[in-house]
Amino acid sequence: MQTIKFLKPSRDNIKNYSIIGSFLVLVSLIDVISNAFLKINLTSFLPGSLTTLFPLIIGLIGLNMMRIDYSGNKTLDLLNKNINTNNFNALLTLLILFSIIKALPQSLSWMILDATISGDSKDACTGTGACWTYIKVWFRRFMYGMYPNEFHWRINTAFILVIALGFVGYFMKDNLKKYLALYYVIIYPVIAYLVIYYLISGGSFGLQWVETGAWGGLSLTFIVSFFCLIFCFPLGMIFALGRRSNLPAIKYISICYIEFWRGVPLITVLFMSSVMFPMFLPEDFFMDKLVRVIIAITLFEAAYCAEVIRGGLQSLPRGQYDAAKSLGMGYWKMHIFVILPQALKLVIPGIANTFLALVKDTPLIFVVGLAELAGMLALAKTNPKWLGFAMEGYIFASIIFWIICYAMSKYSYNLEAKYKTER
Amino acid sequence: MSDPIIKIQNMNKWFGDFQVLKNINLEVEANKKIVVCGPSGSGKSTLIRCINRLEEHQEGDIIVDGNELSEKTKDIEKIRAEVGMVFQQFNLFPHLSILDNCTLAPIWVKKMPKKEAQELALDQLKKVQIDDQANKFPGQLSGGQQQRCAIARALCMQPKIMLFDEPTSALDPEMIKEVLDAMVSLAKGGMTMIVVTHEMGFAKEVADEVIFMDEGMIIEKADTKEFFANPKSDRTKLFLSQIL
Numbered sequence: 001m002q003t004i005k006f007l008k009p010s011r012d013n014i015k016n017y018s019i020i021g022s023f024l025v026l027v028s029l030i031d032v033i034s035n036a037f038l039k040i041n042l043t044s045f046l047p048g049s050l051t052t053l054f055p056l057i058i059g060l061i062g063l064n065m066m067r068i069d070y071s072g073n074k075t076l077d078l079l080n081k082n083i084n085t086n087n088f089n090a091l092l093t094l095l096i097l098f099s100i101i102k103a104l105p106q107s108l109s110w111m112i113l114d115a116t117i118s119g120d121s122k123d124a125c126t127g128t129g130a131c132w133t134y135i136k137v138w139f140r141r142f143m144y145g146m147y148p149n150e151f152h153w154r155i156n157t158a159f160i161l162v163i164a165l166g167f168v169g170y171f172m173k174d175n176l177k178k179y180l181a182l183y184y185v186i187i188y189p190v191i192a193y194l195v196i197y198y199l200i201s202g203g204s205f206g207l208q209w210v211e212t213g214a215w216g217g218l219s220l221t222f223i224v225s226f227f228c229l230i231f232c233f234p235l236g237m238i239f240a241l242g243r244r245s246n247l248p249a250i251k252y253i254s255i256c257y258i259e260f261w262r263g264v265p266l267i268t269v270l271f272m273s274s275v276m277f278p279m280f281l282p283e284d285f286f287m288d289k290l291v292r293v294i295i296a297i298t299l300f301e302a303a304y305c306a307e308v309i310r311g312g313l314q315s316l317p318r319g320q321y322d323a324a325k326s327l328g329m330g331y332w333k334m335h336i337f338v339i340l341p342q343a344l345k346l347v348i349p350g351i352a353n354t355f356l357a358l359v360k361d362t363p364l365i366f367v368v369g370l371a372e373l374a375g376m377l378a379l380a381k382t383n384p385k386w387l388g389f390a391m392e393g394y395i396f397a398s399i400i401f402w403i404i405c406y407a408m409s410k411y412s413y414n415l416e417a418k419y420k421t422e423r
Numbered sequence: 424m425s426d427p428i429i430k431i432q433n434m435n436k437w438f439g440d441f442q443v444l445k446n447i448n449l450e451v452e453a454n455k456k457i458v459v460c461g462p463s464g465s466g467k468s469t470l471i472r473c474i475n476r477l478e479e480h481q482e483g484d485i486i487v488d489g490n491e492l493s494e495k496t497k498d499i500e501k502i503r504a505e506v507g508m509v510f511q512q513f514n515l516f517p518h519l520s521i522l523d524n525c526t527l528a529p530i531w532v533k534k535m536p537k538k539e540a541q542e543l544a545l546d547q548l549k550k551v552q553i554d555d556q557a558n559k560f561p562g563q564l565s566g567g568q569q570q571r572c573a574i575a576r577a578l579c580m581q582p583k584i585m586l587f588d589e590p591t592s593a594l595d596p597e598m599i600k601e602v603l604d605a606m607v608s609l610a611k612g613g614m615t616m617i618v619v620t621h622e623m624g625f626a627k628e629v630a631d632e633v634i635f636m637d638e639g640m641i642i643e644k645a646d647t648k649e650f651f652a653n654p655k656s657d658r659t660k661l662f663l664s665q666i667l
């Protein structure tokens with residue numbers, strides 16, 4: 001009983017306990033940090049296994065002493081509430097903290113301190129760290145694929161144009177706002193397609209033709225994701241409405257469509273689109289491989305979008321349908337003005353989820369010979385001059401994908417907050 | 424005597440195997456106010472939902488303003504536009520402001536110019552005394568205000584008939600009065616109304632006829648005074664003794 005009391009603070013000696021507690025935690029942290037970074041074992045005087053356990057024990061005792069309810073100190077309360085609620089949580093906190101500290105020096109030295117970025121060939125990389133020279137040398141390839149270097153400005157210009165056109169909606173005058181959906185669903189994709197076709201493919205206006213087989217890298221990731229995202233959403237919406245239709249033909253066509261595409265793996269779809277599909281086409285009819293792949297992914301993801309949107313449609317109370325009908329609205333008016341605006345708001349998280357998955361699925365197009373970012377990595381790492389740098393490449397690609405996906409999910413949170421309504 | 428604006432003949436309706444409405448016969452003349460009462464589950468709500476075909480009936484005829492309601496009815500939207508409805512749960516559109524709630528249907532269904540629709544909406548909102556809330560969203564209003572807005576929204580379509588489906592059942596006792604006041608003044612303006620309600624005070628004040636329903640049948644249909652003073656069936660007497 002006495003020992004427990006010794007470790008349990010009472011209201012009278014809060015200050016002493018919090019100071020001694022934080023001191024003990026600090027000691028344990030200093031011990032681990034010095035061990036990890038400076039390779040000094042401060043506790044070498046202790047016998048064997050106790051040396052390793054020392055920071056853990058000291059830290060636990062410290063956290064235990066600091067665990068004071070309503071101490072009045074904001075930082076301490078926050079700490080206790082979130083990571084120091086009981087001994088088990090304190091233990092987990094310490095273990096995670098220590099693992100991070102232990103892992104930090106190695107990763108730091110590999111990624112930054114011992115890494116090489118100078119030079120422009122493999123010979124520059126002699127150190128034990130990462131070889132960022134590899135990324136530097138291959139950077140243009142990772143961004144633009146096999147697209148000829150002197151024409152890279154065409155890709156950049158096309159992207160800037162497409163992005164600028166995407167912002168048109170923000171600056172539209174109020175009396176044009178009703179055409180916003182029309183613009184984004186039909187006009188914008190067409191313009192974007194034309195911009196990309198004439199600028200990146202070329203072949204007219206004095207621009208040299210570059211076939212899609214040469215496209216690649218991050219720019220291809222963007223092109224594929226962009227068209228798939230922009231087309232799969234309206235398509236998904238149509239099938240979501242179709243699945244809830246009262247007309248049996250439309251309903252069963254929608255169900256068949258959704259269940260078919262949800263039932264096959266994307267990789268099979270891609271193979272089909274590039275190998276099987278041309279066989280069914282008339283001989284003189286040619287459709288570019290990239291276009292076929294974009295269509296395949298769009299059809300595939302539309303099925304997922306459809307189910308997400310259907311979830312939103314189903315979560316609306318029946319009263320909304322009743323009210324719209326009782327005001328004399330027909331099917332389309334009811335859906336356009338009452339049902340969809342509310343349902344789409346509800347499905348923003350789900351749609352964002354599907355879209356993120358889509359962006360991360362684009363590397364699969366490598367199986368049909370289109371090398372976007374991850375595909376270029378796979379090509380680069382098998383280059384005889386640059387063997388053995390797969391790790392750097394994948395870290396680079398992960399960071400880029402993470403940035404893209406994080407930006408997308410952040411944007412979806414913003415949309416959610418913007419369109420939030422009270423019920 | 425003019426033709427009745429609503430005429431229901433031998434109407435039967437089932438939900439699956441369960442017959443909710445049994446052999447309903449009802450005629451409502453223009454400008455008449457009918458109150459429908461009865462225990463819950465007696466089919467009152469289903470009956471008035473059939474009148475603007477939110478529910479489909481399986482047998483019999485329903486004729487609203489000269490148009491018969493059936494699967495063959497082409498312009499069901501046109502008929503619904505002439506029949507306003509107010510729901511128990513208000514069913515305002517939460518993503519639109521009060522004003523937009525009221526102007527949406529006039530603009531898109533009746534093709535009214537936006538300005539005219541807004542004037543009309545403000546006018547109707549003024550009648551139910553919430554014109555000062557026009558730019559708020561439904562979620563920011565009290566239940567009573569929302570229900571009054573729902574009445575204004577229905578009136579903006581300038582309907583010939585108004586249906587009320589227990590408009591005060593989801594409200595706090597304090598707010599019931601403000602909604603009933605709005606309905607009373609509407610009734611005095613000469614609107615044809617069918618009201619499902621348990622508010623017998625309202626029935627006594629404005630109703631021309633009271634219908635008592637139980638188990639999907641119309642048990643009793645009588646002039647208001649007659650209904651309360653001298654109910655014929657035992658079931659009605661029992662109901663009235665419990666509710667009054």
